[in-house]
Amino acid sequence: MAKQVVEEAWEILTNEPNMKRFNFFPSILSTIAIGEILLYQIAFIYVQIFGLSHDFFDRVLGVVEDVHGKTIWGYVAAFVLVYALIAVAVPIFQGGLLALIDKNIRIARGELPTSTERREHFYSYALSRGFIKFFPVFELNNIMIPFSLVSILIMYSWGLRIFGMESIWIISVVMGIYLLVSITANILFSYSRFFIIFEDKSPFEAIGASIEMALDNLSETFELYFTVFLLYLRTFFTALIFLVFPFLIFAALSYLSIGLVRTVGIGLLILVFLFFIGLIAHLNSVVEIFTQTVWYNTYRQNKREKALKGE
Numbered sequence: 193m194a195k196q197v198v199e200e201a202w203e204i205l206t207n208e209p210n211m212k213r214f215n216f217f218p219s220i221l222s223t224i225a226i227g228e229i230l231l232y233q234i235a236f237i238y239v240q241i242f243g244l245s246h247d248f249f250d251r252v253l254g255v256v257e258d259v260h261g262k263t264i265w266g267y268v269a270a271f272v273l274v275y276a277l278i279a280v281a282v283p284i285f286q287g288g289l290l291a292l293i294d295k296n297i298r299i300a301r302g303e304l305p306t307s308t309e310r311r312e313h314f315y316s317y318a319l320s321r322g323f324i325k326f327f328p329v330f331e332l333n334n335i336m337i338p339f340s341l342v343s344i345l346i347m348y349s350w351g352l353r354i355f356g357m358e359s360i361w362i363i364s365v366v367m368g369i370y371l372l373v374s375i376t377a378n379i380l381f382s383y384s385r386f387f388i389i390f391e392d393k394s395p396f397e398a399i400g401a402s403i404e405m406a407l408d409n410l411s412e413t414f415e416l417y418f419t420v421f422l423l424y425l426r427t428f429f430t431a432l433i434f435l436v437f438p439f440l441i442f443a444a445l446s447y448l449s450i451g452l453v454r455t456v457g458i459g460l461l462i463l464v465f466l467f468f469i470g471l472i473a474h475l476n477s478v479v480e481i482f483t484q485t486v487w488y489n490t491y492r493q494n495k496r497e498k499a500l501k502g503e
Contacts (some may be wrong), residue, residue, distance in 0.1 A: 200297070209264055210314055210476070211289065211481050214327040218278075218285040219477035225274045226342060259425050283329040288322030290389045293485050321389070328388045336381065339374040363414035378408045379417045386491040391492060409494050420483045 205211070265463060298304045322329075337343055344367060351363040380403045387398035406413045 198486060200300070200489055201482055204293065204296050204300065204485050205478065205482050211296070212233055212477055213294055214292060214315060214318060214476040215285065215289055215481055216473060218282045219480065220470065220473035221274065221278050221281060223476055225278055276390040279330070283326050283333055284319065284322035286322070286333075286385065287325035287329050287389055288318035289481065289484060290385065290488065291321035293481070294390070295489050297485070297488070318395070325389055328393075328395050328398070329385060332384055332388060332398065335399070336378075339377040339381075341374075342373055344374060372500040379413060382413055382417060382487065383491050383494075386488065401447060403492055405498075406490070408498070409490075412490065412494075416486065 234347070295304065295314065295317065347366045347370075348363065351367065352360060355363060381399055383402035383405050384395070384398040387393045387401045388395065391398075393401060
């Protein structure tokens with residue numbers, strides 16, 4: 193991975209706070225959605241797989257009313273609401289973010305004038321590009337859902353729920369193979385969104401063009417993908433550390449018998465928890481901007497090299 197590509201991405205990230213503000217809303221939506229999924233999976237593993245008491249979730253979270261399968265309508269409503277917002281907002285902001293990255297980099301390179309008026313119109317330009325590209329980006333995101341790590345975790349837990357713990361090794365092998373397939377798909381489809389945003393291709397045309405570019409630059413794409421993957425993994429564990437401690441203290445407070453102390457303690461911890469959610473969302477937003485800028489620079493570099501070769 194070219195050092196210049198990473199340095200330029202870092203410079204844009206540190207010098208352009210408007211992108212961080214623009215990307216915070218979809219980031220916090222995604223953080224809440226992933227948090228919902230993780231909490232549900234924790235509850236499921238805690239109660240149904242290990243067969244432990246669900247008293248903690250009844251008293252602290254209130255999300256497990258019946259360990260044998262009654263629908264939790266409050267959880268379902270929150271889940272549907274968040275994912276409806278994500279389905280609409282995330283494609284718009286993804287397209288807008290790439291347009292914003294493109295404009296910032298072209299200004300930094302002297303390819304566009306740096307007038308104050310042009311900078312003031314960043315947000316309207318980004319949102320307009322996001323709305324224009326909403327449907328193809330929305331379709332691409334739906335195509336990619338089966339290959340996401342979150343989808344694999346959900347399918348894994350559902351496999352355990354349906355077939356039981358006695359089938360854990362078979363399910364693990366099957367899902368391990370599926371994980372390798374999904375990693376391959378993510379590597380090959382890495383450039384798809386750029387072909388949609390900047391070359392007006394349809395989702396399937398963009399996937400085909402991305403596969404071609406990835407195969408033409410396989411070593412570089414492979415290295416970049418796993419560098420980005422490790423960065424996201426580090427962010428995930430950082431977020432987990434941030435959340436675990438207030439979560440455990442929250443659990444301990446739920447068993448206090450002094451009502452006032454418990455109420456005040458839980459109220460304060462909810463505020464701390466919300467603060468951590470915002471902090472994690474900001475961290476996710478920063479990582480997203482950095483990685484998308486690196487991918488954008490790599491995409492442009494590959495396009496230039498291909499043009500120089502006359503292909």
